[in-house]
Amino acid sequence: MQERYDPQAIEAKWQKFWADTRCFAAVTGAEKPKCFPMIEFPYPSGQGLHVGHPRPFTAMDVIARKRRLEGYNVLYPIGYDAFGLPTENYAIKTGIHPAKVTHDNIIRFRSQLQRLGYSFDYSREVNTSDPDYYKWTQWIFLKFFEQGLAYKAEIPINFCTSCKVGLANEEVVDGVCERCGGEVVRMVRSQWMLKITAYAQRLIDDLDTVDYLEKIKAQQVNWIGRSEGALVNFLIKDADEKLTVFTTRPDTLFGATYMVVSPEHPLIEQYHDRIANMAEVHAYQKAAAIKSDFERSELAKDKTGVPLVGICAINPVNGKEIPVWTSDYVLTGYGTGAIMAVPAHDERDYAFAKAFSLPIVEVVAGGDIEKEAYTDCAHGKMVNSGFLDGMDVDKAIPAIIDWLVKEGIGERKVNFKLRDWVFSRQRYWGEPIPLVYCETCGWVPIPYDQLPLELPMLDDFSPTDDGSSCLARAKDWLHTTCPKCSRSATREADTMPNWAGSSWYFLRYTDAHNDKEFASREALDYWTPVDWYNGGMEHTTLHLLYSRFWHKFLFDLGLVLTSEPYMKRTSHGMVLGSNGEKMSKSRGNVVNPDDYIPTYGADSFRTYIMFMGAFDQPIPWNELGTRGCRRFLDRVWALQDMVNGTGDTDAEMKKKVHAAIKKVGEDYERMKFNTAIAAMMALTNDFYAKGTLTKDELHTLTVLLSPVAPHISEEINEALGFSPLMEQPWPVYDESALVEDAVEYGIQVNGKVRARITLSLSLDTKAVEEAALSCEEVKPHLEGKTVRKIIVVKNIINIVVG
RNA sequence: GCGACCGUGGUGGAACGGCAUACACAACGGACUUAAAAUCCGUCGGGGAAACCUUAAGGGUUCAAAUCCCUUCGGUCGCACCA
Numbered sequence: 001m002q003e004r005y006d007p008q009a010i011e012a013k014w015q016k017f018w019a020d021t022r023c024f025a026a027v028t029g030a031e032k033p034k035c036f037p038m039i040e041f042p043y044p045s046g047q048g049l050h051v052g053h054p055r056p057f058t059a060m061d062v063i064a065r066k067r068r069l070e071g072y073n074v075l076y077p078i079g080y081d082a083f084g085l086p087t088e089n090y091a092i093k094t095g096i097h098p099a100k101v102t103h104d105n106i107i108r109f110r111s112q113l114q115r116l117g118y119s120f121d122y123s124r125e126v127n128t129s130d131p132d133y134y135k136w137t138q139w140i141f142l143k144f145f146e147q148g149l150a151y152k153a154e155i156p157i158n159f160c161t162s163c164k165v166g167l168a169n170e171e172v173v174d175g176v177c178e179r180c181g182g183e184v185v186r187m188v189r190s191q192w193m194l195k196i197t198a199y200a201q202r203l204i205d206d207l208d209t210v211d212y213l214e215k216i217k218a219q220q221v222n223w224i225g226r227s228e229g230a231l232v233n234f235l236i237k238d239a240d241e242k243l244t245v246f247t248t249r250p251d252t253l254f255g256a257t258y259m260v261v262s263p264e265h266p267l268i269e270q271y272h273d274r275i276a277n278m279a280e281v282h283a284y285q286k287a288a289a290i291k292s293d294f295e296r297s298e299l300a301k302d303k304t305g306v307p308l309v310g311i312c313a314i315n316p317v318n319g320k321e322i323p324v325w326t327s328d329y330v331l332t333g334y335g336t337g338a339i340m341a342v343p344a345h346d347e348r349d350y351a352f353a354k355a356f357s358l359p360i361v362e363v364v365a366g367g368d369i370e371k372e373a374y375t376d377c378a379h380g381k382m383v384n385s386g387f388l389d390g391m392d393v394d395k396a397i398p399a400i401i402d403w404l405v406k407e408g409i410g411e412r413k414v415n416f417k418l419r420d421w422v423f424s425r426q427r428y429w430g431e432p433i434p435l436v437y438c439e440t441c442g443w444v445p446i447p448y449d450q451l452p453l454e455l456p457m458l459d460d461f462s463p464t465d466d467g468s469s470c471l472a473r474a475k476d477w478l479h480t481t482c483p484k485c486s487r488s489a490t491r492e493a494d495t496m497p498n499w500a501g502s503s504w505y506f507l508r509y510t511d512a513h514n515d516k517e518f519a520s521r522e523a524l525d526y527w528t529p530v531d532w533y534n535g536g537m538e539h540t541t542l543h544l545l546y547s548r549f550w551h552k553f554l555f556d557l558g559l560v561l562t563s564e565p566y567m568k569r570t571s572h573g574m575v576l577g578s579n580g581e582k583m584s585k586s587r588g589n590v591v592n593p594d595d596y597i598p599t600y601g602a603d604s605f606r607t608y609i610m611f612m613g614a615f616d617q618p619i620p621w622n623e624l625g626t627r628g629c630r631r632f633l634d635r636v637w638a639l640q641d642m643v644n645g646t647g648d649t650d651a652e653m654k655k656k657v658h659a660a661i662k663k664v665g666e667d668y669e670r671m672k673f674n675t676a677i678a679a680m681m682a683l684t685n686d687f688y689a690k691g692t693l694t695k696d697e698l699h700t701l702t703v704l705l706s707p708v709a710p711h712i713s714e715e716i717n718e719a720l721g722f723s724p725l726m727e728q729p730w731p732v733y734d735e736s737a738l739v740e741d742a743v744e745y746g747i748q749v750n751g752k753v754r755a756r757i758t759l760s761l762s763l764d765t766k767a768v769e770e771a772a773l774s775c776e777e778v779k780p781h782l783e784g785k786t787v788r789k790i791i792v793v794k795n796i797i798n799i800v801v802g
Numbered sequence: 803g804c805g806a807c808c809g810u811g812g813u814g815g816a817a818c819g820g821c822a823u824a825c826a827c828a829a830c831g832g833a834c835u836u837a838a839a840a841u842c843c844g845u846c847g848g849g850g851a852a853a854c855c856u857u858a859a860g861g862g863u864u865c866a867a868a869u870c871c872c873u874u875c876g877g878u879c880g881c882a883c884c885a
Contacts, residue, residue, distance in 0.1 A: 215806060222805065225884065247885060260885095303883090334884045341885085348883055417884050537879070611826075613814060618878075622814065628826055634841090675816065678825035685825090688842095746821035751866045753821050791865050796820045800865050
């Protein structure tokens with residue numbers, strides 16, 4: 001008689017065993033085929049792990065553990081994305097240094113993770129805020145700088161007028177500061193940018209080479225937002241100046257009845273002495289500048305704008321003079337910051353033209369421009385368009401572009417929504433940007449052998465009055481000498497965004513302690529690319545895109561060996577609070593796994609987090625489910641008392657076991673963890689129904705269960721006399737054991753199920769049909785009717801009568 | 803507004819176009835117990851007298867639809883005037 005299932009004792013025992021034997025430490029260069037599954041490394045927040053973390057962690061642990069049993073050399077790493085706002089805000093409040101807070105939080109996270117029994121290779125742990133790590137983040141940044149892909153630009157930031165601090169977009173809620181509710185304004189600052197737009201086309205094209213979920217690919221493609229069109233130059237009347245616009249509809253050029261520039265467009269200042277209503281224009285610019293993004297979008301319906309009186313443009317196709325306006329519906333950051341307005345065929349232009357009584361000229365027939373803009377460009381013929389008249393739109397577009405090119409007033413142009421990455425943050429807790437500014441030499445990189453450029457130790461982390469980070473007050477650190485000319489120079493006081501360290505961390509895992517390179521060629525060659533990367537949908541357009549960009553850049557320099565970092569990308573649904581809302585501290589619905597492990601054990605917790613629902617769907621937490629999974633493991637444990645020593649089995653049970661091997665293996669691969677566990681529960685129920693099972697049958701169940709519930713599986717496996725699970729092979733199902741000799745058919749009449757019969761598979765179709773027709777429950781439904789057709793498919797017989 | 807995904811019992815959820823509700827949770831009944839917990843064994847979507855009807859609602863395709871198509875309603879996520 002086995003003792004009661006005691007998860008606390010068993011889990012401590014096996015966690016110690018795994019640590020002592022270092023059996024999850026991956027060996028670079030081993031002969032076995034490699035496998036590199038990865039999760040998104042966590043931000044070590046002060047709240048510790050909540051129940052959302054273990055969902056992806058357990059899922060990929062299942063994959064990692066299964067791969068080991070399948071004979072792979074597995075690298076399943078863990079690390080900490082440790083720079084970030086919450087830690088800095090905590091430091092501002094308490095005066096405790098962020099490095100100390102981070103250090104303590106990591107210790108807590110690590111112990112929580114270890115109690116969940118993950119097969120991480122802790123010897124390769126990385127911490128992005130460790131100078132030994134961010135040395136290489138800085139090193140890669142300098143490569144961008146050398147290649148001309150890091151540059152300075154004047155970019156507005158969100159600035160809280162009350163906290164006196166620059167805010168990230170996500171800290172601006174409903175137009176006010178998330179923390180103090182203070183007014184947020186835009187403030188223009190000179191910031192470092194990374195030229196991700198140079199990789200826009202490749203970031204789209206190379207998606208064909210990777211195995212990402214379709215929705216992830218679609219989101220990236222939409223975010224990058226490629227559109228084809230043309231640049232067209234309009235002349236400004238009485239000036240030797242062109243106003244260039246981007247348009248995707250050059251075919252509608254004859255319908256351009258006015259132009260609009262964004263309020264920030266340089267044309268306005270350039271011609272300020274010719275603009276008769278400059279005071280009005282200035283007032284409009286000012287109003288636009290203090291509008292937050294939120295307000296701009298809220299006011300989307302009502303178009304506002306001011307004409308630039310005295311400025312007039314000439315439509316190059318027909319020589320007509322058209323007015324120029326300014327309006328904030330034209331964005332500085334997209335295209336050229338100026339548009340030609342074709343109100344007849346663009347909804348926004350239409351609304352604007354209606355609001356200010358501007359002329360509307362139809363150039364594509366097919367709509368009713370009295371009522372609304374006709375924007376369908378797939379159909380319709382050109383009208384009022386000179387030499388384009390009568391052409392279909394799809395013919396007119398290349399025709400007008402050819403003409404524009406020939407006349408020297410335009411060119412073909414591909415445009416992207418994607419914008420360059422603002423890489424500066426006015427924050428303390430981030431990687432220092434390793435550049436100094438010298439009056440003589442300009443921006444000069446710190447020599448590579450002087451990296452890392454470490455953050456200075458400070459006591460006060462609050463920002464300065466002008467929105468710079470507290471680094472601007474660290475005068476001793478800030479003032480330095482120019483590496484080039486040795487004159488006095490100033491360090492960059494901005495730091496990198498927290499996306500920097502996570503853009504390349506997977507490379508560091510391959511060789512985490514290398515102090516000569518970010519990773520050795522040998523380690524990269526052996527381990528990269530990441531075979532399977534699971535993460536949240538919310539990172540699809542930022543982290544995932546950024547890291548693909550960095551990787552391609554490193555690939556172009558010959559520093560990594562593949563053009564894509566991740567071969568496969570999947571994503572998990574969020575774990576919601578038990579009230580169905582997103583878990584957050586402010587809602588007070590955060591659930592911590594530590595609350596469940598003492599009562600139920602890590603294995604029960606892991607099983608439930610995988611069983612609770614479809615992996616890719618969001619799901620509310622429900623404590624009672626853990627109890628059900630504990631009950632299941634108790635039943636598995638008690639199977640030990642039912643093992644029949646003689647080891648005889650029967651064909652019936654063999655079929656069930658092999659069906660389970662097939663189902664569980666396939667479901668793990670498809671991330672259908674809930675149905676895999678259901679299949680193991682069903683098999684366990686089958687053993688109970690029979691009342692006995694063989695040693696091998698129980699062994700097979702423990703191996704199947706081990707990726708989800710590794711501790712109990714190891715314990716039972718050991719008790720049965722097998723060597724540790726690391727040395728066990730993943731079971732292979734026997735196709736012949738699955739072959740059925742009889743099948744239960746559902747008999748339908750006109751698609752409605754009327755009966756069920758079990759028939760031998762050896763019967764031919766004719767015999768099956770006859771058996772169905774002669775079935776007692778079927779006969780009444782056939783009375784007085786003619787059998788038209790009988791369809792026999794798989795386990796369905798459909799009798800069509802009429 | 804645009805895009806993606808989704809809508810199945812009291813609850814979480816199963817279901818290559820092929821027997822809807824697997825597997826759990828909760829509830830209820832029984833056994834065991836002085837009793838309770840635990841455990842074990844059962845019952846368990848709703849409506850209808852019945853034939854039957856029922857996968858958000860309505861239509862379509864098909865021998866056959868939760869699954870494919872169209873319309874409507876509701877929800878979640880992402881993006882917000884992208885010329």
